[in-house]
Amino acid sequence: MRLNNFIDGAWQEAGGTDYAPVLNPANGEELAQVRLSTKEDVDTAVAAAKAAQRQWALVPAPKRADYLYEIGHLMKERKEHLSRVLTKEMGKVIEEARGEVQEGIDMAYYMAGEGRRLFGETVPSELQNKFAMSVRAPIGVVGLITPWNFPVAIATWKSFPALVAGNTFVWKPATETPMMAYEMALIFKEAGLPAGVANIVFGTGAEVGTAMIEHPDVRVISFTGSTETGRRVAELGGHHLKKVSLEMGGKNAVIVMDDANLELAVEGILWSAFGTAGQRCTACSRVIVHKDVKEDLEHKLLASMEGLTIGDGLDESVKIGPVINRQALEKITRYIAIGQEEGAKLLAGGKVATVGNLAKGHYMEPTLFTDVKWDSRLAQEEIFGPVISLIEVEDLDEAIEVNNSVRYGLSSSIFSQDINTIFRAQRDLDTGIVYVNAGTTGAEIHLPFGGTKGTGNGHRDSGVAALDVFTEWKSIYVDFSGKLQRAQIDTD
Numbered sequence: 467m468r469l470n471n472f473i474d475g476a477w478q479e480a481g482g483t484d485y486a487p488v489l490n491p492a493n494g495e496e497l498a499q500v501r502l503s504t505k506e507d508v509d510t511a512v513a514a515a516k517a518a519q520r521q522w523a524l525v526p527a528p529k530r531a532d533y534l535y536e537i538g539h540l541m542k543e544r545k546e547h548l549s550r551v552l553t554k555e556m557g558k559v560i561e562e563a564r565g566e567v568q569e570g571i572d573m574a575y576y577m578a579g580e581g582r583r584l585f586g587e588t589v590p591s592e593l594q595n596k597f598a599m600s601v602r603a604p605i606g607v608v609g610l611i612t613p614w615n616f617p618v619a620i621a622t623w624k625s626f627p628a629l630v631a632g633n634t635f636v637w638k639p640a641t642e643t644p645m646m647a648y649e650m651a652l653i654f655k656e657a658g659l660p661a662g663v664a665n666i667v668f669g670t671g672a673e674v675g676t677a678m679i680e681h682p683d684v685r686v687i688s689f690t691g692s693t694e695t696g697r698r699v700a701e702l703g704g705h706h707l708k709k710v711s712l713e714m715g716g717k718n719a720v721i722v723m724d725d726a727n728l729e730l731a732v733e734g735i736l737w738s739a740f741g742t743a744g745q746r747c748t749a750c751s752r753v754i755v756h757k758d759v760k761e762d763l764e765h766k767l768l769a770s771m772e773g774l775t776i777g778d779g780l781d782e783s784v785k786i787g788p789v790i791n792r793q794a795l796e797k798i799t800r801y802i803a804i805g806q807e808e809g810a811k812l813l814a815g816g817k818v819a820t821v822g823n824l825a826k827g828h829y830m831e832p833t834l835f836t837d838v839k840w841d842s843r844l845a846q847e848e849i850f851g852p853v854i855s856l857i858e859v860e861d862l863d864e865a866i867e868v869n870n871s872v873r874y875g876l877s878s879s880i881f882s883q884d885i886n887t888i889f890r891a892q893r894d895l896d897t898g899i900v901y902v903n904a905g906t907t908g909a910e911i912h913l914p915f916g917g918t919k920g921t922g923n924g925h926r927d928s929g930v931a932a933l934d935v936f937t938e939w940k941s942i943y944v945d946f947s948g949k950l951q952r953a954q955i956d957t958d
């Protein structure tokens with residue numbers, strides 16, 4: 467199967483000569499090939515998006531929303547099919563794939579509802595016979611750059627608010643996961659979106675991403691991916707005075723206090739650390755534990771980890787699927803070596819899993835380190851794999867300090883039964899998302915998603931906040947006095 471770009475409502479062969487294979491990380495099987503696009507392909511897509519945008523912006527927002535309802539409906543109808551493609555393409559276990567597709571469906575219906583809101587303000591004017599209001603105006607053509615770890619959900623967080631607000635888009639999905647984008651193109655087409663409103667260009671960040679950012683007609687870039695690439699997107703976007711929304715790395719922690727329900731904490735930790743094989747920006751990578759319950763927690767974590775089966779995510783009984791590719795395995799393995807060199811104690815896992823059929827894929831054993839120093843590389847750098855580092859602390863103050871010591875600020879969590887502890891923590895944890903008595907993953911689409919410090923640049927995906935990325939505020943003053951009235955000067 468060869469995947470072509472989706473431009474101006476039709477399939478168009480990319481201009482590049484290279485193909486990238488799409489490999490199932492569970493077994494190495496080639497699922498498809500994608501032809502890599504060139505700058506010229508981006509130009510064609512942006513031209514189509516630009517030509518369609520004026521008309522699209524004139525479609526009343528509730529009517530634009532009708533397309534989203536239809537897209538959500540089609541996603542719902544195809545939920546099982548989409549979930550299976552997702553598992554094959556990027557490896558997450560099928561139950562989580564279903565959850566991710568559901569997240570996209572939720573986003574479709576939620577943003578469709580925005581078609582009847584898109585609230586602005588009306589405010590009293592300081593002058594008589596004058597009306598003042600603000601409206602959200604579409605920006606134009608927007609560029610979306612999405613990662614492989616949530617190939618559907620994150621694409622919907624960006625594309626659906628963009629559409630309902632009256633923008634058209636060019637979307638570059640990750641080269642590892644073009645099949646999900648292809649499935650979405652089929653859905654866009656079937657939902658009857660006018661040609662040019664949604665465009666998909668397959669290719670590398672270096673070629674396609676750069677061309678999108680540099681293109682004078684692309685006004686917004688919304689990016690989710692690594693901090694390293696995000697920095698380049700921001701630099702280039704800054705040079706071209708683009709509005710750039712960045713969602714990048716995380717080094718998220720679960721805090722376990724001495725009064726926590728430890729059984730619940732263990733469940734929350736394992737789910738958020740090993741779900742998607744630890745390849746979520748929201749994954750729990752550190753456990754900050756009160757000294758009085760440290761040993762108990764270690765034992766309970768170890769006991770529960772024994773029940774975790776590794777394997778192909780299509781098998782319903784499997785809990786931990788493969789990581790995305792060989793480079794990911796190598797990176798995780800490197801961090802395990804770093805942890806050991808730094809003196810952390812490896813309690814479980816730490817090896818590439820190669821038993822039987824696992825050798826054909828890219829599997830990592832779920833790994834638990836303890837006695838990790840809060841300022842070691844193991845505790846500070848994003849690993850993006852199934853690795854937990856336990857850090858012991860004396861009290862809540864130290865727990866919060868350790869939580870906030872990393873350069874990232876996406877999500878955090880605290881397990882405690884004490885209302886005072888909980889409220890202090892939710893105030894002082896310097897992250898965009900805080901969970902109480904739950905792990906670090908599981909954001910719902912109707913609240914803002916994003917983080918502080920090195921995780922982002924102040925923008926948010928999903929929720930109403932996403933509309934801020936894809937709209938400009940326009941303030942409108944209507945003077946119906948029939949005379950010149952000067953604000954700040956005339957008094958009656």
Ligand code: UN1
Pocket residue numbers: 569615616619745746747748749906907908909910
């Ligand atoms: C990501 O990790 O890149 O909160 C997105 C969660 C999911 C989204 C994660 N709803 O874990």
